[in-house]
């Protein structure tokens with residue numbers, strides 16, 4: 122199993138990455154999140170309110186192309202959640218099934234998280250395209266899905282146990298920076314929907330990281346990511 126961190130655009134307010142992850146597994150490639158919409162590449166030049174700086178070639182399908190991966194060949198995409206910096210290119214993976222927590226899927230479909238409505242066209246695909254997940258479960262050997270809601274209902278993180286290497290916990294937006302593993306002291310961000318669950322998920326991820334002796338990769342941490350090996354390099358610690 123090999124992991125690649127994809128830096129797929131930059132959050133303008135913080136300089137943090139928009140992140141996606143490619144897992145090259147012996148049973149086939151798995152993508153985690155699809156990044157910010159490739160149709161917005163260059164939009165920041167005209168629009169001062171565009172939240173993400175995405176230059177041509179930085180979007181997730183382009184990052185995959187550099188690794189020699191054809192989006193049409195990807196059969197499985199794990200979705201952390203449907204915010205536009207995570208679910209912006211689902212249309213680029215025509216043969217994939219999307220693994221999402223049932224709670225998140227149902228909540229998004231119900232319209233109860235208003236910010237997801239604006240970008241509904243990006244994620245609201247026919248139901249048969251999805252695999253709905255209930256809580257923590259093994260996705261395949263060495264890859265676990267970890268329910269970590271709070272940022273949005275049914276957010277999920279991913280735990281990797283590569284054979285012979287240290288486990289890696291992709292916290293994504295349940296703990297977007299290193300400071301967020303301190304459950305009681307961590308900041309609550311404007312887009313976090315449920316403070317109590319945010320703190321509970323931080324506690325859970327910190328416990329898993331400790332028990333597994335895992336490296337935690339945070340979803341939007343400018344300081345951490347400046348020192349991480351990103352694609353086209355493989356991730357090793």
Ligand SMILES: [Zn+2]
Pocket residue numbers: 204206207294340341
């Ligand atoms: Zn995010």
